[in-house]
Amino acid sequence: KQEVTQIPAALSVPEGENLVLNCSFTDSAIYNLQWFRQDPGKGLTSLLLIQSSQREQTSGRLNASLDKSSGRSTLYIAASQPGDSATYLCAVKRGAGGTSYGKLTFGQGTILTVHP
Amino acid sequence: DAGVIQSPRHEVTEMGQEVTLRCKPISGHNSLFWYRQTMMRGLELLIYFNNNVPIDDSGMPEDRFSAKMPNASFSTLKIQPSEPRDSAVYFCASTWTERPTGELFFGEGSRLTVL
Numbered sequence: 001k002q003e004v005t006q007i008p009a010a011l012s013v014p015e016g017e018n019l020v021l022n023c024s025f026t027d028s029a030i031y032n033l034q035w036f037r038q039d040p041g042k043g044l045t046s047l048l049l050i051q052s053s054q055r056e057q058t059s060g061r062l063n064a065s066l067d068k069s070s071g072r073s074t075l076y077i078a079a080s081q082p083g084d085s086a087t088y089l090c091a092v093k094r095g096a097g098g099t100s101y102g103k104l105t106f107g108q109g110t111i112l113t114v115h116p
Numbered sequence: 117d118a119g120v121i122q123s124p125r126h127e128v129t130e131m132g133q134e135v136t137l138r139c140k141p142i143s144g145h146n147s148l149f150w151y152r153q154t155m156m157r158g159l160e161l162l163i164y165f166n167n168n169v170p171i172d173d174s175g176m177p178e179d180r181f182s183a184k185m186p187n188a189s190f191s192t193l194k195i196q197p198s199e200p201r202d203s204a205v206y207f208c209a210s211t212w213t214e215r216p217t218g219e220l221f222f223g224e225g226s227r228l229t230v231l
Contacts, residue, residue: 032218034219034220036222042224042225043207043222043223043224043225044207044209044222045222046219046220046221049219089159091220093218093220103161103164103171103172104149104161104164104220105161106151106158106159106161108158109158109159
């Protein structure tokens with residue numbers, strides 16, 4: 001059974017800092033890994049998707065890396081801003097084979113607060 | 117594209133009543149997921165469909181919960197009878213499973229309160 005863990009559970013940083021959010025998973029047979037953002041009372045918005053064959057993806061101030069063999073991914077946020085405050089979740093999609101092909105498993109999320 | 121559409125956005129009902137939540141996935145997607153989110157348990161997968169067929173319903177809490185996907189553009193999640201512990205935000209999401217680049221897109225959620 002796939003288990004996804006996110007560390008830290010909460011993070012508070014001053015504006016302008018660079019920060020790293022961590023995601024680890026137990027089963028390396030994944031199809032892809034996706035990072036999401038959730039604002040309070042809202043749905044989840046996709047930030048970045050990394051295919052299992054890729055090592056990293058970048059979008060603006062965000063950079064996500066993937067080390068499938070060690071079961072780890074990181075989300076790097078450069079020059080953080082108060083508007084980045086939200087909950088960040090990672091999710092892994094199960095790879096081919098087995099009865100749960102395509103199943104996505106989420107971590108519990110990291111609550112990020114960026115204060116001015 | 118309008119994205120994943122869920123209805124109702126908010127539902128308040130009394131214990132014992134039937135609740136039906138609806139979802140329209142993004143056109144062309146072949147997988148649909150129902151999630152439940154609470155403060156205590158986070159985001160839980162209830163059931164997911166691939167090509168309208170239920171693949172994994174191991175997350176469905178009990179027999180009071182049922183889900184259907186009669187066609188590629190519509191799914192329902194039904195709770196009968198509802199209980200206060202079912203209060204949560206229920207999300208529907210869709211994707212194209214076989215594409216490595218297939219992102220998962222979420223609806224805005226249906227906030228359910230059972231009194």
